[in-house]
Amino acid sequence: MKRSDLRVEWEKRIANYMTSGLSASNWCAANEVSIHQFWYWKKKLKTTEDTSNTPSQWITLEMDETMTDSQSNIVVHVGHVALEVKQGFDPQLLVDVVRT
Secondary structure (H helix, E strand, C coil), X not given: CCHHHHHHXXXXXXXXXXXXXXXXXXXXXXXXXXXXXXXXXXXXXXXXXXXXXXXXXXXXXXXXXXHHCCCXXXXXXXXXXXXXXXXXXXXXXXXXXXXX
């Protein structure tokens, strides 16, 4: 099997695992896959995903009346992560954090 074919096969397997609702060990047992190979490929594909040049996605920010005060802090929540920007922040640091 070519390396590219193997990669495609593992992408399908990992996608199947993600939608299965099973634990990794149970999914591997049900699909006759080595748990060590599974974790190797899961990590390998995630690393490739993280370093790919995927386009940025913009999100809509909702503002309320309290944010019209120039002394207000800005807090952006994305999932379980919050980014707070306070008055007098370092603009370059914010750029670096958003870029990351």
